[in-house]
Amino acid sequence: MELVYNGEKAHELFKDASEMENTTAVFNLGQCCYYGIGTAPNKSDALKLYQRAMKMGSIDAIYCVGTCFDKGIAVDIDKKKAIMLYEDAAQKGNADAMNTLGQRYENGVDVVQRVDKALELYNEATKKGNAEAMVNLALCHKKRIMENKEGLTEQEKKDAQKKVEEKKKMFDEKTTQAKTAQEKAKSSDNKAKEADKLATDAEGKAKAIEKDDKKKAEENAKKKNEEATAADNAKNKMNTDLAAKKKTLPEKQKELDKKKDEVKAAQDAASKATGDAKKTADANVTTKTNEMKSLEKTVNDLKEEIKNLETELPKKTKAASDLRTAANQASDAAKKTASEEEKKKAADDAKAKREQATSAKTQAEKDQKEAEAKEKEAKTAQEAWEAEVAAYNKAENQPKVDVFTLLSKAAELGNADAMYNVGYCYEHGFGVGEKMEEATKYYNRAIEKGNTEAMFTLGNRLYYGTAAERSKGLDLLKRAADNGHTNAKAFLEKVGSYF
Numbered sequence: 001m002e003l004v005y006n007g008e009k010a011h012e013l014f015k016d017a018s019e020m021e022n023t024t025a026v027f028n029l030g031q032c033c034y035y036g037i038g039t040a041p042n043k044s045d046a047l048k049l050y051q052r053a054m055k056m057g058s059i060d061a062i063y064c065v066g067t068c069f070d071k072g073i074a075v076d077i078d079k080k081k082a083i084m085l086y087e088d089a090a091q092k093g094n095a096d097a098m099n100t101l102g103q104r105y106e107n108g109v110d111v112v113q114r115v116d117k118a119l120e121l122y123n124e125a126t127k128k129g130n131a132e133a134m135v136n137l138a139l140c141h142k143k144r145i146m147e148n149k150e151g152l153t154e155q156e157k158k159d160a161q162k163k164v165e166e167k168k169k170m171f172d173e174k175t176t177q178a179k180t181a182q183e184k185a186k187s188s189d190n191k192a193k194e195a196d197k198l199a200t201d202a203e204g205k206a207k208a209i210e211k212d213d214k215k216k217a218e219e220n221a222k223k224k225n226e227e228a229t230a231a232d233n234a235k236n237k238m239n240t241d242l243a244a245k246k247k248t249l250p251e252k253q254k255e256l257d258k259k260k261d262e263v264k265a266a267q268d269a270a271s272k273a274t275g276d277a278k279k280t281a282d283a284n285v286t287t288k289t290n291e292m293k294s295l296e297k298t299v300n301d302l303k304e305e306i307k308n309l310e311t312e313l314p315k316k317t318k319a320a321s322d323l324r325t326a327a328n329q330a331s332d333a334a335k336k337t338a339s340e341e342e343k344k345k346a347a348d349d350a351k352a353k354r355e356q357a358t359s360a361k362t363q364a365e366k367d368q369k370e371a372e373a374k375e376k377e378a379k380t381a382q383e384a385w386e387a388e389v390a391a392y393n394k395a396e397n398q399p400k401v402d403v404f405t406l407l408s409k410a411a412e413l414g415n416a417d418a419m420y421n422v423g424y425c426y427e428h429g430f431g432v433g434e435k436m437e438e439a440t441k442y443y444n445r446a447i448e449k450g451n452t453e454a455m456f457t458l459g460n461r462l463y464y465g466t467a468a469e470r471s472k473g474l475d476l477l478k479r480a481a482d483n484g485h486t487n488a489k490a491f492l493e494k495v496g497s498y499f
Contacts, residue, residue, distance in 0.1 A: 011038025018049075027053040027061050034064075043074040062089040063097045079110045090121065098125035099133040106140055115140070116160075116391070126406070134410035135418045138403045142421075142430070145403070160392040167385035174378040178371065185371040188364035195357035202350035209346055221330035228327040231320035238316055242309040249302045256295040263288040404431030411442065416449035423454065447476065455480035456488040463495075 066085030462473030
């Protein structure tokens with residue numbers, strides 16, 4: 001579908017969209033008011049809309065508001081504010097702002113003259129396709145080439161070197177401050193860790209003795225001592241029993257040996273007896289034998305008991321020793337158990353040390369933040385220094401720009417000044433071979449766009465040509481003069497053709 005220009009419709013649509021808080025629409029509505037598109041021109045309304053769009057984040061609006069303050073459009077002239085707004089818009093990527101600032105820095109208007117800064121701004125705007133910046137960049141380099149000033153002048157070098165030295169000095173100062181702050185932070189951190197350890201140890205000690213119960217500990221020690229005493233008594237009794245049985249065993253063994261002899265003697269007598277005597281002798285053998293067996297049992301029982309006692313005695317001895325050790329430990333523990341006063345003292349000490357640790361930690365954190373801030377400042381200073389060095393090297397070693405190519409590109413984008421200057425390059429062989437035919441072609445293209453410098457240059461040349469060319473030249477000179485070209489007016493007055 002083919003669209004037909006309709007300013008009123010455009011204005012209406014932008015207005016509707018602006019009421020929906022569309023940033024681009026608000027800015028474009030401001031353009032309509034400024035240039036009278038679909039409505040009567042109203043610079044005051046335009047400024048208000050630009051300011052509204054600027055608050056909404058429009059970068060183009062920032063540039064337009066700057067232009068209003070720069071030229072006093074619907075507001076009092078404020079060059080300082082205009083430059084500030086141009087700087088803001090340029091930093092945010094607006095090519096027109098870059099170009100405008102470049103012109104100010106190149107010519108030292110409202111700012112301190114810095115051609116290197118101007119070249120940098122023109123170059124950035126050129127990268128964004130700004131044809132006017134391309135022309136300004138090319139002409140700035142053209143001027144420097146013609147004046148043999150490509151690179152930095154001696155004064156520019158001195159100024160640039162001074163800035164580098166100042167940035168380096170600032171970097172060194174910030175680095176020293178950062179190092180001092182870091183050492184302080186490290187020291188504070190070590191103190192905080194040491195304080196935390198002391199507090200933790202004190203808290204552990206306080207926590208441990210808080211559980212202490214002196215009365216209970218003393219009762220436990222008493223009980224353990226009673227158990228150990230009972231074990232000692234049992235052990236001693238067993239020792240006494242063992243000694244008694246060991247003493248009895250030889251006596252019983254002697255009785256048993258004697259009884260064995262009596263049994264043998266009775267058996268011998270019984271074997272020789274006869275009749276009733278034999279019956280009496282046999283009965284005696286039986287009696288003696290029974291007595292012998294009884295003694296044998298007694299001896300064997302004693303041996304078994306001694307054996308058992310000898311086995312159990314070491315166990316009883318060890319058990320008694322262990323209980324005595326436990327009793328002694330319980331007694332020692334009871335003596336060491338903290339009193340209520342000692343508990344309070346430990347708790348107060350732990351609390352005081354924890355407060356010291358907390359304070360030390362707070363100070364360490366504060367010092368660390370300070371160190372980080374100083375390191376950030378040092379890094380910023382380093383970046384500023386390195387940027388200044390890079391800018392100096394870039395300006396000093398900047399290769400010469402191909403002026404003709406840059407102007408040709410701007411001319412192809414439709415810039416009349418570029419067309420005129422391409423014609424100039426062809427006429428004078430600047431960066432390209434002399435070609436008057438090409439020069440004339442570009443002058444005419446510039447003239448078609450109303451470029452008065454092209455009108456004057458070509459008119460001046462044609463004036464000294466053939467009669468037909470002279471007539472055409474006069475027409476061009478008159479057009480230039482009528483459009484305010486002072487040199488064209490002066491030329492016509494000189495030759496008596498301006499009326």
